[in-house]
Amino acid sequence: MEKILFLSHTEENGLLSSHALEALTAACQIAEGLNSELTIGLFGGSTKKAVDQVTGKTLVVEGEPFTSSRYATDAAVGEAIYKAAGATVVVVPGTARNMRFLSGLASRCNGKVDTHITGFTVDGGLILHRWFYRQRMRAEVTRSDRPWFIAVDSGVFEPFVGTGGNAEPVSVSIDDALLRTTVNGVKAPETGEQTIRPDAETLFVAGAGWTKKQADGQPHTDEAAELILDFMKKSGASLGSSKSLVDLKGEGQSVLPFMTHLNQVGQTGSTPRHQKGLATCCHGEEPHVVGWRFVNERRVINLDPNCGWAQGKADVLYVADAFAVMSEVNKMISD
Numbered sequence: 001m002e003k004i005l006f007l008s009h010t011e012e013n014g015l016l017s018s019h020a021l022e023a024l025t026a027a028c029q030i031a032e033g034l035n036s037e038l039t040i041g042l043f044g045g046s047t048k049k050a051v052d053q054v055t056g057k058t059l060v061v062e063g064e065p066f067t068s069s070r071y072a073t074d075a076a077v078g079e080a081i082y083k084a085a086g087a088t089v090v091v092v093p094g095t096a097r098n099m100r101f102l103s104g105l106a107s108r109c110n111g112k113v114d115t116h117i118t119g120f121t122v123d124g125g126l127i128l129h130r131w132f133y134r135q136r137m138r139a140e141v142t143r144s145d146r147p148w149f150i151a152v153d154s155g156v157f158e159p160f161v162g163t164g165g166n167a168e169p170v171s172v173s174i175d176d177a178l179l180r181t182t183v184n185g186v187k188a189p190e191t192g193e194q195t196i197r198p199d200a201e202t203l204f205v206a207g208a209g210w211t212k213k214q215a216d217g218q219p220h221t222d223e224a225a226e227l228i229l230d231f232m233k234k235s236g237a238s239l240g241s242s243k244s245l246v247d248l249k250g251e252g253q254s255v256l257p258f259m260t261h262l263n264q265v266g267q268t269g270s271t272p273r274h275q276k277g278l279a280t281c282c283h284g285e286e287p288h289v290v291g292w293r294f295v296n297e298r299r300v301i302n303l304d305p306n307c308g309w310a311q312g313k314a315d316v317l318y319v320a321d322a323f324a325v326m327s328e329v330n331k332m333i334s335d
């Protein structure tokens with residue numbers, strides 16, 4: 001009989017992230033499918049609010065040493081909670097923080113780890129699903145080794161809605177050696193604005209057309225930047241880009257200052273999961289559109305009625321000037 005443990009850190013505000021709640025749904029479904037017991041394990045600076053978000057037996061470790069991501073303390077806490085739960089399968093959200101220590105934790109528990117899990121089936125045992133080679137091949141993974149540590153990707157499961165857990169503290173001995181690393185700050189690419197929002201309903205993609213010469217023979221990059229940022233702020237959408245647009249920076253051309261390679265969607269970029277997508281000034285070539293694999297409702301604004309999107313890749317193509325359309329859209333969503 002399997003024993004399932006859901007393990008996650010809390011966020012700075014003491015809550016579980018949406019990604020963590022999605023992974024908790026996966027853990028519940030796995031436990032149900034295998035007819036197994038589920039234990040929840042939470043750690044962080046504080047866990048009280050997070051305990052209210054879950055249901056059932058909840059092992060907790062909280063305190064100042066667990067506020068930020070640190071391999072030594074996170075792995076020690078993970079090991080203590082894993083042992084207290086006596087788990088055979090440990091489900092975690094694949095957050096940056098968990099991914100830093102999960103393989104080390106699996107190793108010290110003499111277990112195996114699988115990451116980027118996007119689904120599972122139960123057929124005489126647990127079968128995990130994940131994608132390889134830029135989402136082109138889906139693998140089914142089974143293992144007889146236990147414990148089995150599983151990191152679940154975001155945007156796949158519905159966030160869990162709990163009725164409140166029963167907290168049981170777990171003790172962990174933390175000595176000075178584990179506290180040797182301190183977090184002084186976070187260095188991230190300077191995007192100026194928080195534009196990548198995996199939880200957003202809509203993906204807004206900007207293509208290189210925004211920086212090209214327009215009908216008056218001049219580029220209008222500043223106006224493009226204003227229109228796009230205005231839309232991002234008002235809509236809460238996530239910002240994606242074509243490769244051509246982010247590559248322009250390296251060519252020394254006029255660019256949108258908030259756009260980086262992290263925004264790039266496509267074969268050599270990301271494959272985000274959003275319910276809807278709107279591509280603007282983007283031609284819709286195959287290496288870009290493969291990144292839209294998980295975006296089901298697709299709309300496009302392009303001046304060219306024969307652009308790549310028109311070849312069966314979009315649900316709706318507006319043959320129009322994106323500057324004019326987005327300016328109207330921004331007015332409409334301000335009202």
Ligand SMILES: Cc1cc2nc3c(=O)[nH]c(=O)nc-3n(C[C@H](O)[C@H](O)[C@H](O)COP(=O)(O)OP(=O)(O)OC[C@H]3O[C@@H](n4cnc5c(N)ncnc54)[C@H](O)[C@@H]3O)c2cc1C
Pocket residue numbers: 206207208209210212214241242243244245264265266267268269270280281282283284285286287288291301302303304307320321322323
């Ligand atoms: C190995 C390889 C990997 C690649 N990987 C990726 C990848 O991961 N992601 C990716 O995006 N690309 C990738 N590419 C590049 C891809 O093939 C295209 O070159 C790129 O997506 C084109 O970007 P774009 O559509 O923004 O630019 P363009 O092809 O220049 O298209 C600009 C579009 O803007 C339109 N436009 C201009 N002004 C307006 C206006 N005012 N209103 C409306 N429309 C307007 C034009 O009609 C045009 O269709 C890859 C290519 C290769 C060879």
